[in-house]
Amino acid sequence: DVLQRYALATESLEQATAAMPDDAVAARTELDRAFSALLTLSRGGSGTLGDSLDRVFERARTAIENRSATDLAVQTTVLRGGFQRLLYEAALTAAVEGRPELARSRLLRLADDVGLAPERTEQLRTSSDAGAMRRVFEAGVAEDVAARLDALSAAGAPEDPDVAYRSLAAAYGDYLLVQDSGRIDPASNRRFVESAEALVDGNDE
Numbered sequence: 656d657v658l659q660r661y662a663l664a665t666e667s668l669e670q671a672t673a674a675m676p677d678d679a680v681a682a683r684t685e686l687d688r689a690f691s692a693l694l695t696l697s698r699g700g701s702g703t704l705g706d707s708l709d710r711v712f713e714r715a716r717t718a719i720e721n722r723s724a725t726d727l728a729v730q731t732t733v734l735r736g737g738f739q740r741l742l743y744e745a746a747l748t749a750a751v752e753g754r755p756e757l758a759r760s761r762l763l764r765l766a767d768d769v770g771l772a773p774e775r776t777e778q779l780r781t782s783s784d785a786g787a788m789r790r791v792f793e794a795g796v797a798e799d800v801a802a803r804l805d806a807l808s809a810a811g812a813p814e815d816p817d818v819a820y821r822s823l824a825a826a827y828g829d830y831l832l833v834q835d836s837g838r839i840d841p842a843s844n845r846r847f848v849e850s851a852e853a854l855v856d857g858n859d860e
Contacts, residue, residue, distance in 0.1 A: 657745045696745075715734065
């Protein structure tokens with residue numbers, strides 16, 4: 656089942672992050688488990704996304720080799736966003752196949768994981784067709800991404816760069832869900848680049 660594989664993958668990513676920096680062997684074991692899940696979840700999905708996540712896995716492996724807990728946390732957060740995108744695509748596939756309740760169950764799991772606003776989650780529960788569910792979900796995620804970017808921008812130079820990097824990665828992970836949606840602000844990609852550059856510049860001062 657797609658939801659089970661998704662749950663195992665995201666749990667493995669969490670365990671890999673928790674193991675660092677004390678137990679690099681355990682972190683690598685959990686990361687490899689998540690990678691195995693990628694191979695099954697990405698079947699029939701976006702080949703481009705699968706290739707992109709493969710490269711992120713390589714960066715995560717490097718982070719483990721370097722015993723960088725923050726870098727691993729950033730990479731696993733992006734990977735989590737990629738897995739969420741794969742589950743989202745599986746939800747859309749179920750909708751196209753005429754299985755709206757299966758699509759709804761997958762979207763509700765995603766809504767819980769990304770922290771969708773309660774009113775949006777309730778709209779998901781009560782939407783009568785797949786098209787409405789997609790519109791509600793994408794609008795809710797787009798709102799969340801915009802709010803995260805606004806918060807990062809308003810915060811200015813962070814007191815704790817590690818926390819800021821993780822927050823930016825979390826926002827980007829959510830962005831992966833709706834990056835090709837008409838409901839996302841077209842300037843979002845540029846804002847991510849600017850936020851990352853601001854963090855790098857702040858660390859160089």
